[in-house]
Amino acid sequence: MSRSSGPSAFRSTARTQGSWPPRPAWSRSCFSRTSSTSTSGVRSRRSSATTAWDETQRDPVDIALRCQEAGAQALTLHPRTRTQMYHGAANWNEIAAVAAALTIPVIGNGDIRTPADVLAMRQQTNCAGVMIARGSFGNPWLFAQARDLLAGRAMRPDPSPADRFSTALEHARLALRLQGDTRKTALEFRKHFGWYTKGLPGASELRQRLFAIESMAEAEAIFSDYLFGSVRSAA
Template sequence: MRVGRFELSGRAFLAPMAGVTDASMRGVALRFGATAVVGEMVAAAGLARGDRETRTRLARSRSEGGPDIVQIAACDPEGAARAAGGAVEAGAEWIDLNMGCPCKRVTGGLAGAALMRDLDLARRIVAAAVEAARVPVSVKMRLGWDEASRNAPALARAAQEEGAALVTIHGRTRRQLYQGRADWAAIAAVKAAVQIPVIANGDCDSPQAAKDMLRLSRADAVMIGRAALGRPWLVGDVASYLDTGRLRPEPSLAERLEIALEHLTALGRAMGPLAGLRHARKHLAAYVDCAGLGDRDPARRRALLVETDPDEARRLLAGIFSAPSLEAAA
């Protein structure tokens, strides 16, 4: 799969998730074989201001492999152009335009999935970003705003005509939010409408699911979001399975602990010890729960989620993954 100057050999991407896919998580995913990872969504206005949160989200993963992709939410062509140009100046090698975020905070500002209600504006935003960025520009969208307006094929065609190099389709409408199941088969209409690569997104939680997703959507690759929380290696597992047809072994509990501690350390280094620990809490809980240890040591898990000392958090985490827990899980 070729996207601009990038030749991508795999077929599994890590999705952008605001407040979740930090640089450390992206680095782990890349190390385990993810085809590419997309940084957290940043608002065009925040990029223009250069605020601290935006700078943090722009921090690159230091792991090798895959282009540096920055996702932007913009509500007008001028803002999209400024944001895309600024992100490229900061080191971005690929710009992804968010036209699928369903949250009210984003759609209320006429960005994200709200753009699926104004395809002319969406088209102009794509054109402005392509002109300003001079690097590959992709567009992430949903099937439509609601069941009565499933217009993803039309938006994908418009994006292609304005120079977009790839589109990603989440298999739900905005009105569905994250309810029900993603409609993978509906993505096939988008694939039939364009010549650029199409990525299918929504409810892909295993290598086997990824295979079914590609069969039904006819997409070129899959994008994995919420299922990778606490399992950032899952994206690489999917890429490997789609390439070889063989399942890789799950990381051992000792390996999971090592990854969780690495993640916590990296966040502390990037954000400061206390802010990094607070940001890490959702990740640490997910590492514990995905290992099947949350119910086995609930007191330590609760303590972990309110701890303010990073060293004590490391001790609590190690205790949860300790030998007694290993024996209980065996």
């Protein structure tokens, strides 16, 4: 799973007089040469991820065809421009147009927040696959639930608060094994713990406490207090 990083892999940046931010100085022929160079001599499966810099350069079908001609064996499209960033809606019609024009698999990306969004993108665009990024933050169950819908099965239920917290802490422990710095990991995981609590009763207050942690032990205690308080309230 990854996020599209915009057109930076296929452009050089040049600042023109009176232009800010700098606009990319690239042509479609340059794009094709760059794509060909990046895929030549690689034995493993080759893929490209692409978007445009701004509306004046928005031509996803032509760019995608050039990627395919240059040797790409799969292509991921996030149908926003670089200048849009995360504003506005991803134009899924562009994914459909690219999927119809190419013979290689096209992977759609953009505005996937729920399992139903995955199903809708597949149905509306006929893409071969769906890339999920921000929608999975704090919600790794999204993938299994989406597979249920794609397979025509009843979607498995959302995880309980206890399951959420258990997974969040396991996620943090895996990060700690890589980093080896307890406090640094705790600080970085403030936002991750916040994502795991999204939609829970009292989530706002819970996040305020989690955003102040200095250690994993504090996070464990906060989660335990929340679960104990829920049980006590139910009783």
